[in-house]
Ligand SMILES: O=C[C@H](O)[C@H](O)COP(=O)(O)O
């Protein structure tokens with residue numbers, strides 16, 4: 001491992017501490033937090049800086065229009081969901097989506113999970129009231145517990161260590177699956193085996209898998225058996241929200257002397273913490289990882305240009321990804337000016353569509369949900385805008401799970417509002433289930449081809 005702790009250089013990145021940091025937990029015991037930070041600072045990196053560089057190169061290809069980014073996973077990972085089945089199901093769903101996009105969209109797909117670190121949530125309200133009792137809102141397993149009790153909801157810094165260990169175990173299994181044979185393209189059918197073959201998306205996938213098989217057999221018969229089919233390059237990403245944690249996992253790379261946040265390959269800054277004069281952007285400006293920034297409907301072109309100045313002063317394709325989350329009803333109106341102004345500035349950012357976060361609503365039953373049709377319409381709008389401007393629709397960023405949950409309504413195997421209660425398991429936002437995720441991949445592949 002070539003990443004060393006270089007105390008002085010690492011301390012120099014802590015300039016974010018002088019700036020306002022939104023959405024941070026209020027820990028009751030400051031000393032307990034300091035102790036945890038000290039301990040985390042001594043832990044080994046979860047990723048290698050060279051892998052972050054490799055992802056930046058892959059994203060550079062996306063920025064140039066030569067590849068497509070598939071980024072997806074839970075809204076909020078949970079400590080009690082760090083089990084082999086859940087991790088495998090998520091990975092399988094992403095691999096299936098990747099196969100669909102690569103084959104049907106005829107484009108190399110860069111695969112990045114919202115995984116192995118996605119434990120912290122920004123919230124719209126600081127407190128939650130139930131039956132007259134008001135408690136701090138749930139902010140992700142890294143901060144407090146989901147249960148509605150004062151004990152669970154009090155932020156506990158020990159949870160940051162659990163986040164590290166949960167991330168490490170998850171990443172370990174993901175690496176085992178992706179390099180140990182499970183992700184071998186010859187397994188395209190196996191990924192689908194347990195999936196309801198009667199479901200429309202399962203059947204459609206089966207058809208595509210047969211075509212991939214034939215193509216591979218053809219190549220084999222021609223004497224071609226590329227190593228690339230045996231393993232999959234898969235990267236981990238999460239929102240860099242809790243700066244004490246991200247900062248404790250920031251290290252100097254001994255190869256280059258530069259700082260990397262080794263808690264994940266790519267990190268992003270959320271819509272609620274992207275203030276230009278805030279701590280999160282300052283922190284992100286100091287690290288070399290590929291950085292994403294969520295852009296909601298209020299983003300001005302000037303803000304986008306300043307973000308580029310702050311985060312990508314060297315104008316390096318792949319360094320900066322703008323993840324737009326406008327809402328299906330706003331994307332066609334809001335996105336064009338941003339893309340035009342950014343393109344005119346000469347910057348080569350990756351443009352990605354998050355069609356989830358601008359389309360959330362509360363059903364009459366009280367469940368937070370999203371309509372599959374709105375999700376699809378936002379992606380359509382994203383593609384239309386880029387087509388009109390001659391720019392590259394670089395990818396999608398989605399909240400999904402490999403389990404058959406009922407959290408978003410619609411899809412080929414339709415889920416109705418009245419079904420939501422059946423398997424509503426998310427700790428935060430509603431995710432596409434496996435069938436809806438595959439539906440989306442097929443439809444996006446068509447859009448990409450038509451582009
Ligand atoms: O993904 C995160 C949610 O969109 C965010 O936490 C806000 O959710 P809330 O409005 O329920 O707080």
Ligand SMILES: C=C(OP(=O)(O)O)C(=O)O
Pocket residue numbers: 075122239269270271272294325357429
């Ligand atoms: C909170 C999230 O998104 P945003 O910052 O875009 O609201 C998220 O990605 O879960």
Ligand SMILES: [Mn+2]
Pocket residue numbers: 075076357399428429
């Ligand atoms: Mn979310």
